Amino acid sequence: MTEAPRWPLPAMAFGGDWNPDQWPRDVWRHDLELMRRIGVNLVSLPVFAWPQLEPRDGAYSTAWLAEILDALAEAGIGVALATATATPPAWLVRAHPEMLPVRADGVRLGFGSRQSYCPSSEVFRAKVAALTTMMATEFGGHPALRLWHVSNEYGDHVSRCWCDACAAGFRRWLLRRHGSLAGINEAWGTKVWGQVYTDVDQIDPPRVTPGPDNPARLLDFERFSSDNVLDLFRLELDILAELTPGVPRTTNFMGIFRDLDYWRFAAAEDVVSNDAYPDPADGAGHTDIALSYGLMRSLKDRPWLLIESAPSAVSWREVNVPKTPGQLRADALQAVAHGSDGTMFFQWRAARTGPERFHSALLGHRGEASRSFAEAAELGADLAALAPVVGSRVRSSVAIVVDWDTIWALRPDASLPAARSWHDEARRYHAALHSLGLAVDSVDAPGTDLSRYAVIVAPTLYVTTDAQAAALASYVRGGGTLVVGPFSGVVDDRERVHPGGPPGPLRDLLGVEVDEHWPLVDAEAQIVQFASGARTTPHDWAEWIEVADDVDILAHYDGRPLHDRPAITRRSFGDGVAYYISAGLGL
Ligand SMILES: [Zn+2]
Structure with a gap:
């Protein structure tokens, strides 16, 4: 090369x-x-x-x-x-008005600003x-x-554009990704709510619908649009x-x-x-x-x-x-x-x-x-x-996992236990690291060589594939320290909840099983109590978790609704250690 x-x-x-x-x-x-x-x-x-x-x-x-x-x-x-x-x-757009983009609600945007295509x-x-x-x-x-x-x-x-040309491109992209119409139906779980397609031409980009859309269709449209x-x-x-x-x-x-x-x-x-x-x-x-x-x-x-x-x-x-x-x-x-x-x-x-x-x-x-x-x-x-x-490099010992599948899948309009945002969680974890004077890299797992980092943080890894989990487990086994935030290991890359529930393929690494996600309506009532005596209040999220025998519990929930349940855990794994933070913490 x-x-x-x-x-x-x-x-x-x-x-x-x-x-x-x-x-x-x-x-x-x-x-x-x-x-x-x-x-x-x-x-x-x-x-x-x-x-x-x-x-x-x-x-x-x-x-x-x-x-x-x-x-x-x-x-x-x-x-x-x-x-x-x-x-x-303007002359090109006027000669070919079909090149103007169309919104999800069918409105074709006019000329007069920029990016009119x-x-x-x-x-x-x-x-x-x-x-x-x-x-x-x-x-x-x-x-x-x-x-x-x-x-x-x-x-x-x-x-993103929802025009007919994009619809045709979306169908071609779907056939490449899923192999066949049957593959698309399987990937999207279309038997739920009667969405089964019998011809690929029946598939549209996710235009405005009467109610909540199919999450797998939404995620595939994000991927298609980025690739497009x-x-x-x-x-x-x-x-x-x-x-x-x-x-x-x-x-x-x-x-x-x-x-x-x-x-x-x-x-x-x-x-x-x-x-x-x-x-x-x-x-x-x-x-x-x-x-x-x-x-x-x-x-x-x-x-x-x-x-x-x-x-x-x-x-x-x-x-x-x-x-x-x-x-x-x-x-x-x-x-x-x-x-x-x-x-x-x-x-x-x-x-x-x-x-x-x-x-x-x-x-x-x-x-x-x-x-x-x-x-x-x-x-x-x-x-x-x-x-x-010029040409010198910044060397950091800490990195945050940046994964666009999770960024896309955590939509405000998604059918989740409560609205979640990768950016909000990432900002909180990054702010804590930044306050320590640390320059924080980004990693793509798998894809990046993780072994050069002392600590890797996944603020929330809602979409977790087996390959991602294997890369993170290999990193910890080799001596790394991994910090995983809440609402991780929830679904696979088809938006299917992992068998046995979260954290799915991260279960063995973390030694934790999530029984229920617990969004906090009255966050003030729920405290996270550390063994050291330190206390903090989660901003909007908690989880009912069950832990394996060899897991250290670093903090419990105090007060309702999860009184005395474990909140933050640590497990030794190979030569490294993996933390799970089930609460939404930080500023
Ligand atoms: Zn289009």
């Missing part, structure tokens, strides 16, 4: 999204002078310029972009060159392939090119690999984004890049963002790039609070400390028009006089001084 192209900059990346096509030439020429002054070495463009690049069907206009790229090369500034496929132009649309895919081919052919050898920036924030607005967007990503990746084999390729992720399985996306690309917008008004924002940074450095076990962040306020929250003086620097260096080889921003110059006109920029509406520009100049010097650590 040939080595994938590596991140090519010898210095920390510093810069951001730049939209010179939205400004007169004298403005963007001045921009270049300012960029050089503060040490910008990488810009992303032209992310949303499809209409300027292809004003009419098949008629490309590239001279303007060539002029800008030449000027960047002359200034010594590199480019993360967007394939510009993130939003189709169905990921399955053959017309859209053909035009994407043509534009990507043109960009690679025209600019693949340009001296300013450092990195391909494929599309933009896949799935941010449209990651991944196919679209691969369409561009393959063209770029063929035409420009030495140029690394990325697309900008969005933290631990619910809708897309980033383990699979990262495996397809060369460089992991990420957008991060912690809320300055959220006191825990820096803690939560560290959880996603752990995923970014773990996805390929290599340095990654913070390719978008806000210099100050964003424009899409209900209340958009600016960053206080120094926060820009702190946020940028936090990303570097977590393994990012640079920090980039959205965007260079503040827009005067459009939905993001109040989004902060390195050059705010006051231009060079903006506070953010002065802070950016200081950061440029900081990042330049950090060049010696």
Whole structure:
């Protein structure tokens, strides 16, 4: 296997999204002078310029972009060159309205924002392939090119579509996964509630239904939708690999984004890049963002790039609070400390028009006089001084299991004992580890080499396969310490409750059987009492568990409804130890 192209900059990346096509030439020429002054070495463009690049069907206009790229090369500034496929132009959408996405309730979304496409649309895919081919052919050898920036924030607005083309794609995907119509019926347990299908064409994506939907259908639709967007990503990746084999390729992720399985996306690309917008008004924002940074450095076990962040306020929250003086620097260096080889921003110059006109920029509406520009100049010097650590790695001894099956299956609308959220549980466990000064990696089990971690935490592993359980058991047997949170080992990858009940294939490892899940209506009445005397209150969840004879009980429930029942357990297993925490604990 040939080595994938590596991140090519010898210095920390510093810069951001730049939209010179939205400004007169004298403005963007001045921009270049300012960029050089503060040490910008990488810009992303032209992310949303499809209409300027292809004003009419098949008629490309590239001279303007060539002029800008030449000027960047002359200034010594590199480019993360967007394939510009993130939003189709109005003429294309008007000619093919069937390419607009459809919601679960049947409403077809209109043009006028961005991402106005169905990921399955053959017309859209053909035009994407043509534009990507043109960009690679025209600019693949340009001296300013450092990195391909494929599309933009896949799935941010449209990651799922319920149109007829997606329905057909869903059926094909189901037949590949389950082998036959009988296999689909078996996997989904369709005898319950009279859902048996006698022809594959009877199967639809989960559109709005009269009552609770089939959980296995919902989970398969999540998987299909993620794979469908991944196919679209691969369409561009393959063209770029063929035409420009030495140029690394990325697309900008969005933290631990619910809708897309980033383990699979990262495996397809060369460089992991990420957008991060912690809320300055959220006191825990820096803690939560560290959880996603752990995923970014773990996805390929290599340095990654913070390719978008806000210099100050964003424009899409209900209340958009600016960053206080120094926060820009702190946020940028936090990303570097977590393994990012640079920090980039959205965007260079503040827009005067459009939905993001109040989004902060390195050059705010006051231009060079903006506070953010002065802070950016200081950061440029900081990042330049950090060049010696480019390519270095963050080594962590603790990791959290990040598994998209569980993320998807824990839906607020699911037919569970109570609403559960992987993100909520993960934040709680991560916050506890973060408060100890630990940088926490992410692992995919099976898939990641677990043996290098002293401690692995599964905050909640609702979907647990035999292969996952075997990987975790092997890790503990070899000397690892595993902490498993509540509502784990509940169902298999078809949403079937494991035989004998939870924790299913984790039963032998943990030495625990869950008799009943016990959501807490009056959490204040239920205490978790440790043998040490420490006491804490579960936030919303408890379980009636039975334990094996060789299991240590570290804490009991005190008060109603589970008085004196075991709450937290520990079992030695091989050379390691496995903990089970049946209560929902943490902030
Ligand atoms: Zn569709």
